[in-house]
Amino acid sequence: MSPTMTETTVVTLKIDDREISARSDQTVLEVAWENGLFVPALCHYEGLGDVGACRLCLVEIKGSPKLTPACVVKVTQDMEVVTQSERLAKYRRSIIELLFAERNHICSVCVSNGNCELQTLAQKLGVDHIRYPYLYPKVSVDASHSRFTLDHNRCILCARCVRACDEVEGAHVWDLFGRGVDTRLISDLGTPWGESETCTTCGKCVHICPTGALVEKGKSVAEMVHARPRFAAMARVRSSSGR
Amino acid sequence: MAKVSIATVWLDGCSGCHMSFLDLDERLLIVADKIDLVYSPLVDFKDYPEMVDIALVEGAVASEEDLHKIQKIRAHTKTLIAFGDCAVTANVPSMRNLVGKKAVLQHAYFELATLDPQVPNVVVPPLLDRVRPVHDVVKVDIFLPGCPPSADTIFAALVELLEGRIPDVPALTRFGK
Numbered sequence: 151m152s153p154t155m156t157e158t159t160v161v162t163l164k165i166d167d168r169e170i171s172a173r174s175d176q177t178v179l180e181v182a183w184e185n186g187l188f189v190p191a192l193c194h195y196e197g198l199g200d201v202g203a204c205r206l207c208l209v210e211i212k213g214s215p216k217l218t219p220a221c222v223v224k225v226t227q228d229m230e231v232v233t234q235s236e237r238l239a240k241y242r243r244s245i246i247e248l249l250f251a252e253r254n255h256i257c258s259v260c261v262s263n264g265n266c267e268l269q270t271l272a273q274k275l276g277v278d279h280i281r282y283p284y285l286y287p288k289v290s291v292d293a294s295h296s297r298f299t300l301d302h303n304r305c306i307l308c309a310r311c312v313r314a315c316d317e318v319e320g321a322h323v324w325d326l327f328g329r330g331v332d333t334r335l336i337s338d339l340g341t342p343w344g345e346s347e348t349c350t351t352c353g354k355c356v357h358i359c360p361t362g363a364l365v366e367k368g369k370s371v372a373e374m375v376h377a378r379p380r381f382a383a384m385a386r387v388r389s390s391s392g393r
Numbered sequence: 394m395a396k397v398s399i400a401t402v403w404l405d406g407c408s409g410c411h412m413s414f415l416d417l418d419e420r421l422l423i424v425a426d427k428i429d430l431v432y433s434p435l436v437d438f439k440d441y442p443e444m445v446d447i448a449l450v451e452g453a454v455a456s457e458e459d460l461h462k463i464q465k466i467r468a469h470t471k472t473l474i475a476f477g478d479c480a481v482t483a484n485v486p487s488m489r490n491l492v493g494k495k496a497v498l499q500h501a502y503f504e505l506a507t508l509d510p511q512v513p514n515v516v517v518p519p520l521l522d523r524v525r526p527v528h529d530v531v532k533v534d535i536f537l538p539g540c541p542p543s544a545d546t547i548f549a550a551l552v553e554l555l556e557g558r559i560p561d562v563p564a565l566t567r568f569g570k
Binding site: 254273284 | 475482538568569
């Protein structure tokens with residue numbers, strides 16, 4: 151441990167008026183989930199580094215007027231966190247709606263219909279229609295890879311694939327290119343996936359994708375079931391190998 | 394007690410939501426005792442009544458006919474329900490928004506036509522530039538997503554509505570279901 155790092159201690163804090171003990175190196179989101187509390191998240195996945203991309207895990211922390219993404223804030227002594235409020239519910243619903251409006255998500259004809267975290271969260275958060283105008287962006291589908299397809303129509307830019315490929319597989323095929331609404335997932339700095347020299351065809355990105363943006367070829371509507379248990383095992387092996 | 398008047402409407406959709414409604418099967422008899430079906434593709438009334446209690450609207454708003462219809466229906470309906478994903482999200486019909494009306498007509502009536510290619514201008518209503526979900530055009534009171542909403546969902550929602558309650562939609566259905 152480097153001398154600048156503080157030692158891990160046990161802290162007590164309040165989440166939704168519950169007294170909770172946690173380790174000081176844990177994030178608010180980890181602690182909330184560990185204690186069975188529902189905080190929605192799409193970019194967080196156990197075994198991957200957190201980036202705070204989706205903003206769904208926003209919580210209120212006493213003393214701050216801002217909303218804070220729980221996945222990138224560590225717990226501190228006497229912290230008071232609120233995970234459920236009308237304000238949070240409003241923002242979380244808006245985020246889900248904006249994700250739907252930003253690309254072309256047609257659940258009924260999607261390979262991940264019924265196995266999609268965006269679809270499931272929409273239902274769970276009570277999103278039954280989208281109040282924002284759909285943008286209908288003209289985006290491409292990269293089917294150049296022999297086994298997998300990337301469909302930008304369904305990408306929510308959570309960057310789980312980017313991190314799974316970099317942190318667990320160690321290949322770093324994926325990156326996010328551009329800014330804001332124009333951001334796109336790219337392979338090998340912008341070459342077609344099928345021509346990628348770094349891709350090992352391991353499929354981790356495909357199985358970690360929360361939606362139907364990265365899929366196995368040959369899958370039809372509702373057939374793309376993500377093999378998540380397999381990923382958890384691989385992430386564990388990677389972290390215990392002392393990388 | 395007076396029966397609740399119900400209309401069902403078919404805009405730009407595949408009629409799958411209506412098929413799902415028929416899948417209520419014997420439960421249709423339970424519903425039939427409590428409702429008057431005053432306007433629907435399933436019955437022969439030609440004009441929309443002066444005032445309807447509940448309208449189930451299937452389909453997106455894609456043509457000028459759809460637009461006129463939905464505006465008239467809104468003006469003569471107490472509770473308007475966006476019935477199924479096409480009405481709620483514009484769903485599959487909205488996929489033409491990616492390429493635009495012109496490209497769709499060009500492909501359907503010129504590139505695929507072998508004899509006398511032309512865009513039809515009689516009987517077939519002109520397409521709108523964009524396919525829109527119903528709530529983008531008129532106020533919607535209740536959203537019932539699903540492609541199609543299952544018969545169980547439709548029945549549960551109808552029972553609640555006929556009892557004068559608002560159905561708990563997320564407990565029943567979701568996009569794509």
